[in-house]
Amino acid sequence: MEILLLVTIVIIAIAFINFKDYLNHPHKRPQINTQEDAQEINQYQNPYKDQPQPQELSREEKIRNSEYGLIVGLLAKLAQSDGKVCELESELMENTIIDIANALLLQSAMYQKDEILGILHQIFNTTTQSVEELTTHYAERTKGQYKSRLKLVEYMLTLAYADGELGANEREIILDVAAYLEIENSDFNALYDAYEKFYANKAQEKSLQESYAILGVREEDSMESIKSAYKNLVREYHPDILHHKGLDESIIEKHTQKLQEINAAYEMIKAHKNAQK
Known part of the structure; x- marks a missing residue:
């Protein structure tokens, strides 16, 4: 036991002497060849250097590609499909745009309401995508949200009937949207028949x-x-x-x-x- 203790003391003493010598004679320490390392770094080829970097979307593009932006685009296609927008249709669209602007404001503090309203009006006036493209993108963003999809179709019927009748172009757009969104036939027919019946039996004009x-x-x-x-x-x-x-x-x-x-x-x-x- 005494021998083991003595050996341990000797090892610690040797280690201490070596460490003290290391501290007192820095020229004995291993040197780093900075020139060779720098040359290796300069010769390194970044495999991603020449690949195009993804550009950040502008605020308008972000909103345009969002669920809300796609709704505005689809409603624009519907409202403009018969070549005219009646006063009630215009008011309904304006109120919907305000609702959407308020919803976007709650989602992000980065936007100002006037800025959002301007972007949404720009989307309404300049949408060039087809109904199929808009609806396909909307479907991707509303997976598992059947009620949201059904609500959109229901609202489109309200907007189309704002002038008292459903035009042929409006009807085709709504049918296409319902099909792309995989609305059940029973649900769509219930909505469609209810609107058709309501407008067929409109009350006589009041005094x-x-x-x-x-x-x-x-x-x-x-x-x-x-x-x-x-x-x-x-x-x-x-x-x-x-x-x-x-x-x-x-x-x-x-x-x-x-x-x-x-x-x-x-x-x-x-x-x-x-x-x-």
Whole structure:
């Protein structure tokens, strides 16, 4: 045991002497050949040097390619498909764009609302992608979100019927979107038949006095204030595409009838005012 202890002490002493010599004589330390290493570094070829680096998307491109941007693109295709956009259709689109802008603001603090609104209007006015492309990209971003897809188709029917009838081009676009989004035939037919039945059995036009009452205005009010009241009511009753409800709370029952009543009243008052000029 004493021998083992003595050997241990000798080993520690030798190690200490060697370490002290290492510290006191730096010229004995192994030298790094910096010139050779630098030459090797300079000769190293980066295999990724000549490959194009991915460019960061602009804010407009990010929004345009998002779920919300694709919705605006699809609605633009639908609204412009018959060559005209009626006043109710325009108001519905504007309110939807505002809803989407508010949703984007909640997602990112990087944007300003005016900037988002400008981008969304730009998307609405300049979309060049086909309905198939837009819907395919939207389907990729809404996998497993069947209610979201169904809500979009339902809203497209509301927008298409804003002028009181479903045009042939509008019908084809909605059919294509429903097919690309794999909407069940039973669900689509329930929506389509309900809208068709509602507009086939529209109530007769109301009287002029009833129209003023519906908008909550007076006959002596200016057309400017009447139009403002009309816009406020459309904003109040417009269907919110971003909130997903089931078919039991259909747009037809909750919104369409009221919207058409408001629109018919406004059109009657507007015609009456124009006739008085």
